[in-house]
Amino acid sequence: MEGVVPMGNQEHGALQPVLCRILDANLDRAREGLRIIEEWCRFGLNSGALTEVCKHLRQELAIWHTAELRSARDTPGDPGTELTHPQEAQRTDLQQVLQVNFCRVQEALRVLEEYGKLYQPEMGTAFKQMRYQVYTLESNLLAGHRHQRLLRSHLYLVTSPTESLPAVVEAALQGGVDVVQYRDKNSDDGVRLQNAKQLCHLCHQYGALFMVNDRVDLALAVDADGVHLGQQDLPVAVARQLLGQQRLIGCSTTNPDELKAALQSGADYIGVGPVYETPTKAGKAATGVEYVRYAAQQSTLPWFAIGGIDPNNLQEVLTAGAERVAVVRAIMQAEQPMLVTQYLVSQLSHVQMIRDYNARMSMVISHV
Numbered sequence: 001m002e003g004v005v006p007m008g009n010q011e012h013g014a015l016q017p018v019l020c021r022i023l024d025a026n027l028d029r030a031r032e033g034l035r036i037i038e039e040w041c042r043f044g045l046n047s048g049a050l051t052e053v054c055k056h057l058r059q060e061l062a063i064w065h066t067a068e069l070r071s072a073r074d075t076p077g078d079p080g081t082e083l084t085h086p087q088e089a090q091r092t093d094l095q096q097v098l099q100v101n102f103c104r105v106q107e108a109l110r111v112l113e114e115y116g117k118l119y120q121p122e123m124g125t126a127f128k129q130m131r132y133q134v135y136t137l138e139s140n141l142l143a144g145h146r147h148q149r150l151l152r153s154h155l156y157l158v159t160s161p162t163e164s165l166p167a168v169v170e171a172a173l174q175g176g177v178d179v180v181q182y183r184d185k186n187s188d189d190g191v192r193l194q195n196a197k198q199l200c201h202l203c204h205q206y207g208a209l210f211m212v213n214d215r216v217d218l219a220l221a222v223d224a225d226g227v228h229l230g231q232q233d234l235p236v237a238v239a240r241q242l243l244g245q246q247r248l249i250g251c252s253t254t255n256p257d258e259l260k261a262a263l264q265s266g267a268d269y270i271g272v273g274p275v276y277e278t279p280t281k282a283g284k285a286a287t288g289v290e291y292v293r294y295a296a297q298q299s300t301l302p303w304f305a306i307g308g309i310d311p312n313n314l315q316e317v318l319t320a321g322a323e324r325v326a327v328v329r330a331i332m333q334a335e336q337p338m339l340v341t342q343y344l345v346s347q348l349s350h351v352q353m354i355r356d357y358n359a360r361m362s363m364v365i366s367h368v
């Protein structure tokens with residue numbers, strides 16, 4: 001086979017330029033990947049600490065990137081520059097951009113670690129340490145992104161089955177909905193899987209969270225952000241074992257006892273309701289806005305008022321203390337789902353703005 005030389009037959013001298021080319025290419029690769037991650041830390045997260053970690057790693061790589069390694073570069077003679085994978089052209093959301101670049105940096109560091117040992121023994125240890133620093137950076141950066149998104153979420157759409165499911169969900173996403181839950185009690189699993197996959201992809205394109213109702217297996221199968229569980233569903237602790245710490249778990253409650261248990265269960269957010277009677281959950285007694293008032297006083301987790309909420313009664317729910325609401329019919333059955341979503345979003349952000357302002361004012365007053 002032309003060009004294939006067993007390593008044992010290569011003389012050390014002949015190996016040196018090859019090593020230099022491998023090290024040069026992978027130093028470039030690691031630095032480029034880090035730069036992409038650093039831009040998000042700096043401009044997306046405004047995190048000085050995470051930006052500093054990326055910068056420090058890039059500077060360390062630069063020190064190893066000596067003139068000898070750079071001068072070994074032979075881009076025109078590199079057959080790898082022509083090779084692209086179709087997936088390189090597809091980046092569907094920010095999460096993917098970051099994930100792909102973390103992989104790229106980690107792979108490059110692994111190559112540097114292994115080949116570096118042949119070039120200069122200290123390289124092995126140095127790049128190994130850097131690889132572990134990158135793993136830590138990855139978990140600090142990616143861990144908690146769902147929880148952070150949840151904290152910024154105020155409008156939650158729970159879907160109902162319809163022919164135009166993707167179109168309605170996309171309209172709601174265009175209107176600014178923060179979380180979408182796929183809820184389908186009757187379809188076959190094959191249909192559910194297809195729908196959940198499609199909606200998950202759509203939500204992530206718009207930077208919204210995607211949750212699955214009831215089904216932990218389906219949530220895992222489509223890489224959803226989490227699952228929503230009621231009192232008759234799997235216990236939160238069991239779902240947590242299956243889903244891990246990174247995914248979100250929501251828990252429905254209808255009264256103070258359930259709220260107390262849900263707050264201690266390890267759930268990430270709470271459903272509060274049905275506030276009003278609703279055909280979507282026929283036969284379930286309404287809690288009334290009193291329970292919304294109670295949740296506003298007692299909940300230590302983000303919570304969403306749900307059940308019969310629409311543009312006409314939203315104000316009453318907000319006045320009772322809600323800052324977050326979940327709806328089914330108000331959006332799924334709207335003639336113009338995007339407009340209704342925009343209206344709900346604007347009402348919710350208005351109330352949020354007033355509450356934030358009042359909270360800041362009372363802090364100022366308490367310091368005078």
Ligand SMILES: Cc1ncc(COP(=O)(O)OP(=O)(O)O)c(N)n1
Nearest residue numbers: 213228229230231252271304306326
């Ligand atoms: C956000 C949100 N809150 C409450 C529910 C209701 O969950 P559950 O009581 O399990 O009832 P079903 O939706 O499974 O019929 C929810 N789905 N979402």
Ligand SMILES: Cc1ncsc1CCOP(=O)(O)O
Nearest residue numbers: 274278280307308327328329
């Ligand atoms: C799933 C669920 N859980 C409590 S109320 C409810 C349904 C809310 O539907 P709608 O917003 O159409 O009243």
Ligand SMILES: [Mg+2]
Nearest residue numbers: 214229230233
């Ligand atoms: Mg349920």
